[in-house]
Amino acid sequence: MSGYLTGVLVVLAFNVMAAYAVYLPMAAGQLNLGIAGFMAIGAYASAFLTNEYGWSMWTAIPLGSGLAGLMGIIIGIPVLRTHGIYLAMATFALGQVISAVFLNLEVVGGAAGYPVSDYASPQVVWAAAAGVVVLMLYISRTRFALCLTAVKSDATVADLLGVSVRGMQVAAFALGAAVAGFGGGLYAHHYNFVEAQHFNVLLSVFTVLYVLFGGTQTVWGPLVGAAFFTLVPELLRASDQWRYAVFAAFIILFMAVRPQGLVTTSLMTLFRRRRVTP
Amino acid sequence: MSAALSISGLSKSFAGVRAIRDLSFEVPKGRTTALIGPNGAGKTTVFNMVSGVYGVDAGRITVNGTDVTHMPSRRRISTGVARSFQNIRLMSHLSVLENLLVGQHVRASSLAALLTPYRLIPNHRWKREARAALAESGLEAYADETVGALPYGVRKRIDLVRATLAGASVLMLDEPAAGLNPSETNALRDHLRALAAKGVTLLVVEHDMHFVDSICENVVVLNFGEKIAEGPLSVVRRDPKVREAYIGTDGED
Amino acid sequence: MLAQQIVNGLMLGAIYMLVAVAFTLAIGVLNFLNFSLPGLFMVGGMVSFGMMKLGWPWFLAFAVALLAAALISLLVERLAYRRMQGGDPEVPLVSSLGFLVLLENLVLIQYGSDQQAFPALLPDMNFRIGGLVIGMAQVLSLAVSLALVFWLSRFLKATNAGRRIRTVAESRETALLMGIDISRLVPQLFVASALLAAFAGILFAVNYQQVSPFMGEGVGFKGVAAMIVGGMGSIWGAVLGGLLIGLAEVLSISFIGADMVNITVYGLLLLILIVRPQGLLGRPASREKL
Numbered sequence: 001m002s003g004y005l006t007g008v009l010v011v012l013a014f015n016v017m018a019a020y021a022v023y024l025p026m027a028a029g030q031l032n033l034g035i036a037g038f039m040a041i042g043a044y045a046s047a048f049l050t051n052e053y054g055w056s057m058w059t060a061i062p063l064g065s066g067l068a069g070l071m072g073i074i075i076g077i078p079v080l081r082t083h084g085i086y087l088a089m090a091t092f093a094l095g096q097v098i099s100a101v102f103l104n105l106e107v108v109g110g111a112a113g114y115p116v117s118d119y120a121s122p123q124v125v126w127a128a129a130a131g132v133v134v135l136m137l138y139i140s141r142t143r144f145a146l147c148l149t150a151v152k153s154d155a156t157v158a159d160l161l162g163v164s165v166r167g168m169q170v171a172a173f174a175l176g177a178a179v180a181g182f183g184g185g186l187y188a189h190h191y192n193f194v195e196a197q198h199f200n201v202l203l204s205v206f207t208v209l210y211v212l213f214g215g216t217q218t219v220w221g222p223l224v225g226a227a228f229f230t231l232v233p234e235l236l237r238a239s240d241q242w243r244y245a246v247f248a249a250f251i252i253l254f255m256a257v258r259p260q261g262l263v264t265t266s267l268m269t270l271f272r273r274r275r276v277t278p
Numbered sequence: 279m280s281a282a283l284s285i286s287g288l289s290k291s292f293a294g295v296r297a298i299r300d301l302s303f304e305v306p307k308g309r310t311t312a313l314i315g316p317n318g319a320g321k322t323t324v325f326n327m328v329s330g331v332y333g334v335d336a337g338r339i340t341v342n343g344t345d346v347t348h349m350p351s352r353r354r355i356s357t358g359v360a361r362s363f364q365n366i367r368l369m370s371h372l373s374v375l376e377n378l379l380v381g382q383h384v385r386a387s388s389l390a391a392l393l394t395p396y397r398l399i400p401n402h403r404w405k406r407e408a409r410a411a412l413a414e415s416g417l418e419a420y421a422d423e424t425v426g427a428l429p430y431g432v433r434k435r436i437d438l439v440r441a442t443l444a445g446a447s448v449l450m451l452d453e454p455a456a457g458l459n460p461s462e463t464n465a466l467r468d469h470l471r472a473l474a475a476k477g478v479t480l481l482v483v484e485h486d487m488h489f490v491d492s493i494c495e496n497v498v499v500l501n502f503g504e505k506i507a508e509g510p511l512s513v514v515r516r517d518p519k520v521r522e523a524y525i526g527t528d529g530e531d
Numbered sequence: 532m533l534a535q536q537i538v539n540g541l542m543l544g545a546i547y548m549l550v551a552v553a554f555t556l557a558i559g560v561l562n563f564l565n566f567s568l569p570g571l572f573m574v575g576g577m578v579s580f581g582m583m584k585l586g587w588p589w590f591l592a593f594a595v596a597l598l599a600a601a602l603i604s605l606l607v608e609r610l611a612y613r614r615m616q617g618g619d620p621e622v623p624l625v626s627s628l629g630f631l632v633l634l635e636n637l638v639l640i641q642y643g644s645d646q647q648a649f650p651a652l653l654p655d656m657n658f659r660i661g662g663l664v665i666g667m668a669q670v671l672s673l674a675v676s677l678a679l680v681f682w683l684s685r686f687l688k689a690t691n692a693g694r695r696i697r698t699v700a701e702s703r704e705t706a707l708l709m710g711i712d713i714s715r716l717v718p719q720l721f722v723a724s725a726l727l728a729a730f731a732g733i734l735f736a737v738n739y740q741q742v743s744p745f746m747g748e749g750v751g752f753k754g755v756a757a758m759i760v761g762g763m764g765s766i767w768g769a770v771l772g773g774l775l776i777g778l779a780e781v782l783s784i785s786f787i788g789a790d791m792v793n794i795t796v797y798g799l800l801l802l803i804l805i806v807r808p809q810g811l812l813g814r815p816a817s818r819e820k821l
Contacts, residue, residue, distance in 0.1 A: 157367045164387075205628055252633065
């Protein structure tokens with residue numbers, strides 16, 4: 001495999017993990033515009049453990065992920081008192097604050113960035129992304145996922161039917177944060193370098209963009225969205241400076257024609273019926 | 279304890295306006311009771327207070343002997359009280375079957391239940407139970423439909439089936455017959471009678487007095503948030519206060 | 532020193548204020564967090580710059596910039612807003628973000644990604660009051676911004692058009708029942724908010740004498756923060772929020788350090804959202820009915 005292709009597929013793996021970090025809370029109706037902040041927590045925390053304490057990345061990355069999830073719970077409890085646009089803005093502000101904190105944290109290099117000692121190979125990154133996909137597929141088949149959709153659809157009625165709305169919301173938010181932190185930790189160890197500037201608003205925003213583009217009705221949407229977002233600009237590489245403009249124009253037109261995203265429930269049903277009756 | 283639902287001294291104001299004033303009544307276990315009154319009398323407000331959507335200003339609400347007055351709304355369904363909604367509140371992002379599965383939640387909310395991949399298990403008992411409940415109401419054909427496109431009467435019945443799936447012993451139904459055609463109303467009547475025969479206590483808000491007459495042993499009449507009469511419909515409808523409350527409306531028949 | 536920083540903060544705040552008012556019009560009336568507005572802010576600055584580079588006089592350049600912003604905003608209404616009614620609320624937000632990315636990249640293709648020097652339009656004249664130095668451009672832009680906001684507030688209160696807008700903001704159903712033609716009002720609002728954002732971009736360019744394809748991001752996001760701090764849908768809230776955010780930014784740059792700006796500004800936003808989500812001057816959301 002060429003170095004170029006390997007590089008693109010690694011980026012794809014990171015984008016897939018980020019996509020599911022956004023998708024989980026979105027399944028419960030939360031628009032998280034601060035996912036980059038949680039990636040930063042996972043990246044810096046795991047890098048700090050491997051650098052300063054000599055941990056292996058096999059333990060440091062899960063711990064970084066857990067820490068991001070824990071922050072998700074701690075921050076999620078007050079922040080999830082808000083809804084809708086307020087929640088989107090709160091997470092947006094949160095992402096900004098977290099990356100600004102790391103930018104000023106001299107113990108992890110501040111604005112100069114933070115080199116990381118342990119290395120995660122492309123194969124490790126791919127396996128991790130595949131693991132995240134399998135986990136998400138599993139979750140989407142459980143009652144937990146059903147409850148998330150119920151909360152998204154009608155929180156008042158879900159509550160009256162006995163669903164712990166706050167519990168589900170915090171769980172979805174924190175699990176999304178943990179997935180983001182997991183991706184962030186791998187990112188740090190694959191590129192052997194972290195800088196706070198990478199985890200900016202646009203990273204969060206683009207992730208949300210391709211998740212919605214892929215569609216949030218089914219668990220496959222984020223995967224398709226991430227793949228499209230990663231691979232198509234590469235194909236447009238020939239017209240280098242036009243590619244983001246073309247891509248953005250495409251997204252706008254696509255969403256105008258098909259606001260529910262690329263992969264929808266009815267599409268999946270159609271696909272299944274075809275398979276059963278050839 | 280013979281009352282399934284007991285309300286005493288209940289009061290509630292909204293922005294200084296008294297919506298419910300010192301209301302007390304009991305719903306006997308296993309019986310079907312109607313809560314009637316002109317529009318704006320406070321019937322739905324009573325439901326909202328019993329289910330915990332609104333807090334109370336004063337008074338006490340007891341379900342099957344448990345004081346739920348200050349219990350968080352989410353936990354009240356586990357004391358055995360469930361409800362339907364006047365403006366049908368099915369979850370539009372879910373299929374009919376999935377809506378019913380959410381209705382079962384109170385009986386399947388442990389961590390293990392939450393993490394069971396029931397969708398991977400063919401014929402899982404939750405799905406079986408929900409399909410059976412649909413079949414009982416003759417709605418099995420709709421199981422995999424999304425709720426948005428279904429006819430009003432069907433959605434109304436699904437809302438009712440969802441409330442029953444909680445396994446509640448007290449069901450509060452908010453205008454179950456409103457907007458139904460005669461054959462749907464008959465099907466609903468049979469359904470409610472079947473529930474009552476199983477020992478479920480019903481409290482029904484309804485404007486259709488023929489319907490009320492055909493299923494309810496007892497009615498409670500509200501007007502301007504106060505109870506103005508209580509007893510069998512045949513007796514209550516002769517009460518001058520009730521007649522006065524209904525003047526100009528079509529409820530007195 | 533402190534007084535000087537407060538003056539500078541208020542001047543910057545005046546720009547945020549205009550952007551915040553543009554956002555608040557879109558969200559208060561249309562319930563649409565329109566992320567294309569930072570792009571239109573940039574269009575205001577960059578198109579003015581481009582036209583003047585071609586030798587056009589400043590007033591024509593500004594007019595072209597405002598016109599361009601208005602036309603683009605109508606396109607946003609068409610593609611991002613109108614088609615999405617009744618769908619998930621995230622979708623128009625994402626489409627409007629798509630417009631931001633599109634506009635930035637189109638301008639980047641034309642002018643490159645570097646900061647460009649915007650020509651000085653006003654004589655380099657300073658007022659000195661006590662120890663304070665206040666630039667001519669600063670005074671002018673603060674005065675113009677405040678005048679614009681005053682006028683807008685009067686307009687919404689005292690004219691028929693304003694009353695119609697406020698009715699739509701209160702309740703769409705009521706507005707429809709009263710026979711208000713929402714389908715005509717909505718594009719007008721899009722144009723109005725676009726003009727405000729683009730005008731803020733022009734003021735920014737005149738004031739700070741620099742423009743770039745990405746000038747809208749920082750200012751736009753802080754405008755959103757200002758709107759929320761003040762209270763969504765409230766014009767005076769947007770004014771208060773804009774000035775507060777401007778002050779917080781300038782004061783934290785001079786007393787804590789430039790890298791801390793995001794912590795103070797967005798920390799303030801986060802705090803407000805948790806403690807008082809309706810913002811300083813906003814009204815709390817009412818509880819839904821069953």
